[in-house]
Amino acid sequence: MNNKKIIGLMACDPRGVIGNKGGLPWSYPEELEHFRKVTFGQVMIMGHKTFESIPSATLKDRFNIVFSRRSQKPSEPCENVIFVSSLNDFLALSPIPADKEIFMIGGAEIAKLFLTADLLSAFLLTKIHDVYEGDTIFPLSLLQDWSYEIIRQEKHFTIYKYVH
Ligand SMILES: NC(=O)c1ccc[n+]([C@@H]2O[C@H](COP(=O)([O-])OP(=O)(O)OC[C@H]3O[C@@H](n4cnc5c(N)ncnc54)[C@H](OP(=O)(O)O)[C@@H]3O)[C@@H](O)[C@H]2O)c1
Numbered sequence: 001m002n003n004k005k006i007i008g009l010m011a012c013d014p015r016g017v018i019g020n021k022g023g024l025p026w027s028y029p030e031e032l033e034h035f036r037k038v039t040f041g042q043v044m045i046m047g048h049k050t051f052e053s054i055p056s057a058t059l060k061d062r063f064n065i066v067f068s069r070r071s072q073k074p075s076e077p078c079e080n081v082i083f084v085s086s087l088n089d090f091l092a093l094s095p096i097p098a099d100k101e102i103f104m105i106g107g108a109e110i111a112k113l114f115l116t117a118d119l120l121s122a123f124l125l126t127k128i129h130d131v132y133e134g135d136t137i138f139p140l141s142l143l144q145d146w147s148y149e150i151i152r153q154e155k156h157f158t159i160y161k162y163v164h
Contacts, residue, residue, distance in 0.1 A: 019136035
């Protein structure tokens with residue numbers, strides 16, 4: 001598995017809020033379109049809670065690697081889903097085909113896991129301009145030593161590319 005570069009792909013408000021009550025705190029169709037376009041046909045890595053929040057229609061067109069420690073896995077909504085129970089399990093997976101990109105899409109628990117283990121080569125982070133209430137926070141401090149450029153500026157959000 002460690003033959004590929006993994007890219008973070010998430011969206012947060014100015015304080016790092018990414019989620020509320022199991023879903024996104026906001027609704028910006030253009031931002032979701034960006035997510036769908038970038039990940040279409042690619043590999044997505046996510047935590048179990050994020051997996052539960054994504055419609056099966058979206059999961060269907062991507063290969064999904066889901067982190068969960070539970071021995072009883074939830075029923076899989078489509079065949080292109082696999083569960084891993086630890087980082088070591090993940091690192092032991094077979095190499096991903098060279099023509100696929102791999103995106104770590106969150107949530108906060110899995111983002112912290114991958115950033116702390118230094119497994120990400122780049123991070124596409126959408127910063128939503130408005131402030132939202134939320135119960136799940138992405139610690140922006142984990143990217144403080146990375147350099148960044150703005151790759152897209154919209155009325156309600158700006159997309160940054162971080163590298164290190
Ligand atoms: N704005 C964004 O870009 C964005 C992106 C993704 C998610 N979100 C939002 O964020 C929220 C979910 O994020 P979250 O941080 O609460 O949860 P999460 O990271 O999506 O999932 C957490 C789950 O992952 C599993 N897990 C965590 N660490 C693990 C490890 N080391 N090994 C194996 N399994 C592990 C556990 O599943 P088990 O309980 O099954 O063991 C844990 O309960 C939702 O509101 C979602 O909508 C927002």
